[in-house]
Amino acid sequence: MQTGAGDAEIRRLAVVVEWARRAVPVALVLALVAAASVASPAAATGSRQNQSRLKDRFRPRIVGKPRVGVALKATRGTWTRPRPVVYEYSWLRCRPGRAKCGRIAGAKRPLYTPSSRDIGMTLRVTVTARNAKGSARATSRPTRAVLATPPAVTSSPTVSGTAQDGQTLTATTGSWTGTTPMAYAYQWQSCDSTGNCNPINGATATTYTATSTDVGSTLKVTVTASNVAGTAAASSAPTAVVRPASGPPPGLVALWHMDETSGTTMFDSVGAHNGTLNSVQLGLPGFSGTAYGFNGSSSYVNVPSTADLNPGSANLIFTIHLQTTGTPSAPPADWDLLRKGIYTTGGAEYKIELMHTGQAACGFEGTNDYAEVVAGPAINDGQWHTVSCIKTSTTIEVVVDGQVFSKAANVGSIANTADVIIGAHSTVGPDWFQGQLDEASIQIG
Numbered sequence: 011m012q013t014g015a016g017d018a019e020i021r022r023l024a025v026v027v028e029w030a031r032r033a034v035p036v037a038l039v040l041a042l043v044a045a046a047s048v049a050s051p052a053a054a055t056g057s058r059q060n061q062s063r064l065k066d067r068f069r070p071r072i073v074g075k076p077r078v079g080v081a082l083k084a085t086r087g088t089w090t091r092p093r094p095v096v097y098e099y100s101w102l103r104c105r106p107g108r109a110k111c112g113r114i115a116g117a118k119r120p121l122y123t124p125s126s127r128d129i130g131m132t133l134r135v136t137v138t139a140r141n142a143k144g145s146a147r148a149t150s151r152p153t154r155a156v157l158a159t160p161p162a163v164t165s166s167p168t169v170s171g172t173a174q175d176g177q178t179l180t181a182t183t184g185s186w187t188g189t190t191p192m193a194y195a196y197q198w199q200s201c202d203s204t205g206n207c208n209p210i211n212g213a214t215a216t217t218y219t220a221t222s223t224d225v226g227s228t229l230k231v232t233v234t235a236s237n238v239a240g241t242a243a244a245s246s247a248p249t250a251v252v253r254p255a256s257g258p259p260p261g262l263v264a265l266w267h268m269d270e271t272s273g274t275t276m277f278d279s280v281g282a283h284n285g286t287l288n289s290v291q292l293g294l295p296g297f298s299g300t301a302y303g304f305n306g307s308s309s310y311v312n313v314p315s316t317a318d319l320n321p322g323s324a325n326l327i328f329t330i331h332l333q334t335t336g337t338p339s340a341p342p343a344d345w346d347l348l349r350k351g352i353y354t355t356g357g358a359e360y361k362i363e364l365m366h367t368g369q370a371a372c373g374f375e376g377t378n379d380y381a382e383v384v385a386g387p388a389i390n391d392g393q394w395h396t397v398s399c400i401k402t403s404t405t406i407e408v409v410v411d412g413q414v415f416s417k418a419a420n421v422g423s424i425a426n427t428a429d430v431i432i433g434a435h436s437t438v439g440p441d442w443f444q445g446q447l448d449e450a451s452i453q454i455g
Contacts, residue, residue, distance in 0.1 A: 068087055068089075069150055070086055070087040070136075070148055072135055073085065076128075077124065078156060078157070078159045078239075079159045080123065081121050081122070082122050084101075089139050097139055098139075098140070100113055100138070101122045102114065102135065103132075104131060104133070104152055105131060105132075106152075124156045129238070131155065132155055133153045134149055135149070160239035161235035162186065162187050162242060164184075166245065167183060167244060168181070168247075170182075173250045173252045174254070175220050178217050179217065179218050180216060181218075183233050183235070188237050192236065194236075195234045199229065199245075200223075200412065201230060202396065203411070204393045208412065225253065226329075227251070228249050228251055229249045230248045232244070251298050263318050263319060263453065264452045265451045266283075267299060269296070270292055271293040276302075276311050281318075283430075284313070288312065289305060290303065290309045290433070291304075300448075301333070301446040301447060301448035302448070304433045304443045304446070305444065309434070310432060310434035310442070312430075312431060313431075313432070319350060319452060320424060324454050325401060325403075326399075327401075327453040329396065329397065330432075331447065332347060332364070332389070332443075332447055333446040334443070338364060343366070343441065344363045344364060344365050344366065346362075346435045346442075346443060347432070348450055349361035349362070349363075349435070358425055360372075361399075367384075370395075371408065372400075374399075374421045374424065381406050383406055383416070385410075386410035387410065395411055401424070404419075405419060
């Protein structure tokens, strides 16, 4: 079979025909795309008919969780050419399940932060695109219902005022974020030297007036914030240690601050019951101010006896603060913290002791009987602790950091001529205390 120029021409013609056959669908597709561009809502004037044809992937979207106080961001969507040059935003508030929405006044930026008015509503955003050819708009799908934001503290509550018996303290709420309106509740607390705090009954106002029972403790306030989304609590820093009132409380016959840093005299701040220091280290960090250090073998303080240091049949409270990591030997040994009188020599006595278990003990001997109570947690843990011994006509008590442990007893009248000894059983021992002592007092009546 012969070939030649005629065959070549036939092949060229076949290529042209094949190209034309393939080009027709391409041209048809391009035409359809152009028609779709004209008919799409992104290029339309915003009629409902055009909006109904808008595909989801072209819509503006709302990014973020719909929650009061948390900003949401609107995307502008995807638009056909010619590219728009200006985008306008309008946020809408809608009732869930309803098509009708209302415009949110002033919400015309890509960012919108829901307010309490939006709680339970859904949100949408309409984006209007403009260029030289005209304008078109598209609306996002609705968000989920807007939720309220629970309270969260950004600045803790504070307490102002003087931490002193009889003085009024005032609390602030602190600073909070969350959905408004927000309500605040207050609870004042009394704290011991280890940071353990207990609520004060009835102290639920913005102010609190310190009482004599707060002396030696610190105070703080806990504020609970509440709104429709929940509650949260935050506490202030503790106050300084609550000091006694300007004048001594009724019945306070001796108060030794133990703040001396030199000399050999322990001064009584409310009376004339000064004591003599023996082998005592001065100026150590104390429960309040400075403290005395006792070496466990020869340290003690001696306060001469006077009649007003004897309670007789009246109520008696005596208190001391201690810090130690030591442990007394097994019974009958113990460490004496403060005592007046000695049981074994007859007559009356009252005393505070630290036992082998690390617990505090209060002992009383009167005209009727001897009674003792040993109770509470171990207090030889290196922290400051407050111990009080109390005698009434029917009970005796040991109070450890505000915890009361009582026992029925009627010891009768207590009176003797013995000196008050701090840190030992007597001026020649035994039962020497090892550690720090501070703020001792005797109150009668």
